[in-house]
Amino acid sequence: MLRLDHVSKTYRVGTLGRGRLTAVRDVTFELHPGEVLSVIGESGSGKSTIGRMVLRLLQPTAGSITYDDANISEFHRGALKGYYRHVQGVFQDPFSSYNPIFKADRIFGMVHTEFFHEVGADEWRRRVSAALESVALNPQDVLHKYPHQLSGGQLQRLLVARALLLDIRYLVADEIISMLDASTRIDVLNLLADLKTRGLGILFITHDLSLGNYISDRTIILRHGCVVEMGATEKVFGDPRHPYTKDLLASVPILHEKWRRDGTRATAAARPPEEAEAPRLVSIEDDHLVAAG
Amino acid sequence: MALRVDDLRVYYRTLHGDVKALDGVTFEVADGEIMGLAGESGCGKSTLGKSLIRLDGRMRYVAGHAVLDGDELPIWDDSAMDEFRFRRVSIVPQYAMSALNPTRKIGRMIHELLRSRGVDTHKAQSELDRRLALVGLEPGVLGMYPIELSGGMKQRVVMVISTLLDPSLLIADEITSALDVSTQKAAAQTLVEIRDQGLVKSMIFITHDIAVLYQVADTILVMYAGKLAEKAPADEIVSNPRHPYTRLLVSSLPKVGVRYAEKELTGIPGRPPSLLDPPSGCRFRDRCPLATVRCEHEPPWVEEDGRGIACWEAVPARTTVKPLVGKAG
Helix, strand or coil, rough: CCCEEEEEEEEEECCHCEEEEEEEEEEEEEEECCCCCEEEECCCCHHHHHHHCCCCCCCCCCEEEECCEEEHCCHHHHHHHHHHHHHEEEEHHHHHHHHCCCCHHHHHHHHHHHHHCCCCCCHHHHHHHHHHHHHCCCCCHCCCCCCCCHHHHHHHHHHHHHHHHHCCCEEEEECCCCCHHHHHHHHHHHHHHHHHHHHCCCEEECEEEEEEHHHHCEEEECCCCCEEEEEEHHHHHCCCCHHHHHHHHHHHCCCCECCCCCCCCCCCCCCCCCCCCCEEEEEEECCCEEEEC | CCCCEEEEEEEEEEEEEEEEEEEEEEEEEEEEEEEEEEECCCCCCHHHHHCCCCCCCEEEEEEEEEECCCCECCCCCCCHHCCCCCCCCCEEEECCHHHHCCCCCHHHHHHHHHHHHHCHHHHHHHHHHHHHCCCCHHHHHHHHHHCCCCCHHHHHHHHHHHHHCCCCEEEEEECCCCCCCHHHHHHHHHHHHHHHHHCCCCEEEEECCCCHHHHCEEEEEEEEEEEEEEEEEHHHHHHHCCHHHHHHHHHHCCCCCCCCCCCCCCCCCCCCCCCCCCCCCCCHHHHHHCCCHHHHHCCCCECCEEEEECCCCCCCCCCCCCCCCCCCC
16 A cells, blocks of 8 residues: 655755745545546646655655555665565656667666566566557567657557566556547556556546546545545546536536636636645545545 | 638658658638647648648648638748738647747737837737737736746737737647646637637637537547548537547547446557558558448548548448549639
8 A cells, every 4th residue: 555644745946945835735645456546636736746756756845655554765775676666657758758779678678687687588578578468569569669769659558568567566657648649548548447457556647637537446636736625536526526626627628518608717826825734624425525715 | 711721732851751741631711710620649730730831841842722811822932921921820839838939028029020020019009908908918918028927828928929910810739738727728718719809710720639629619620641531510520420530539538427437438449550651542441440442442522511521431332422632622
């Protein structure tokens, strides 16, 4: 189980880092195996910061992140490597995730030498093929290509395949399909859902409400780093209680249903002051929490 | 008819040969019409939009015509197009942030731009203020640098600049793709407002997101692999698509309310053909569940009931149809 416990993250900004920007404010949630948890927010809501903290690319300013009751910030060397065997991330821009002068097979080769040096070459090739098959890629098509020779969807699936080669239990998927085409993105989404049924826990970070609704079991709506509403997906989407959630849902373009021409312009609410506390979450029903005020 | 495009072909030069990104498209945009242009990346939709305003260095005009309000656009001649750009054809690019000069205040930039077109900036000032108000911006933004504005505000500034000289045709290229859902709605509705106010006569709204198009467009043109697949009123494309590609595309969209656990959506297997050496016949053939022998020949463009489709499915088995290519008027 991955657990975030009152996690906050403050960045230093401005000249000489004198300014403060609290990107994530007092966020608490759990992610279980075999569950897709969507973290939905607009730009600047802190959703990617959460993903990066889970992957230990950033340290929380306050609070703790625990993996099976061990604090991940205390992992070093062997323990950290063990953590990365179990927890991996895939990010939005597949083109910048790759070293442009490495062919795809070298990416997998690095996993081999780094994590599985005891595995023989033939066995490794078999595993790579199996991982590629499971993300619907043909090994011959991709392995001897440079990243620029592959499409965005292929690169993204390669990254998922790379994660699958490890013994992963949790995947942080940060906007992984927002750069893909409509006809292929649903396949990557279904791939995630398939991995979920095989027991993987997925932290699905997105700005797209319809994607989050489609795939996730539970949903967190974030604004300015604070949790606005969280709970079972059908409750958050079916019966949104917070005005912000309602606004978001009303702005999503939906087929067969035109936007209301309300004439109101989206005015971005100002960020709360740095010293402000995160609003308290009130439980409305089982597994449905809404920020008070 | 505001715009008529006839068998337009624009290729990209590469080391391996020409990439036929836009391979013979013919369509019309009516006065006051917002035409949505949809398709996957690489289908030629942005190439089409760019062709109508400026070919970049790698693009090569091959054939075809584009006639705007009775005057032919000299697509092949970069300097002759100067007369049309900004005055009669204008574009709102995808990345508004990189469309603005970071070292100039917004107001100064607009004045320089207007002067370069020989427009009296003092006379234009009151109109400028009115239009800023129309898109919901304070006149104060004129004294600001682009870095001081949010992404949505920059997008709106660019919309004001692009439409300042009341162009006949506005091309909006993926303007909503980089925005958050709430700003996306505002940006899209602002464009509709600009059309409703008559600031532009017609518009081509390019995006990969059919759900957004359904909200703003009157008609939707779907492209596939450099060719037209289907054109129909927006409602029809969404509720009654006829081309197999459109059907699969629309059914692959996750909507709020549809969940994996209840209904698993499917994508379209395979991927579009390489446009370096596209196959003959229907280009969707390899991915099409309905493909037959007929599809080895290029499907004709069939128009009926105000909608058009390029698919043999729409052609009764025994009729002969005049091919689209070379069709006049």
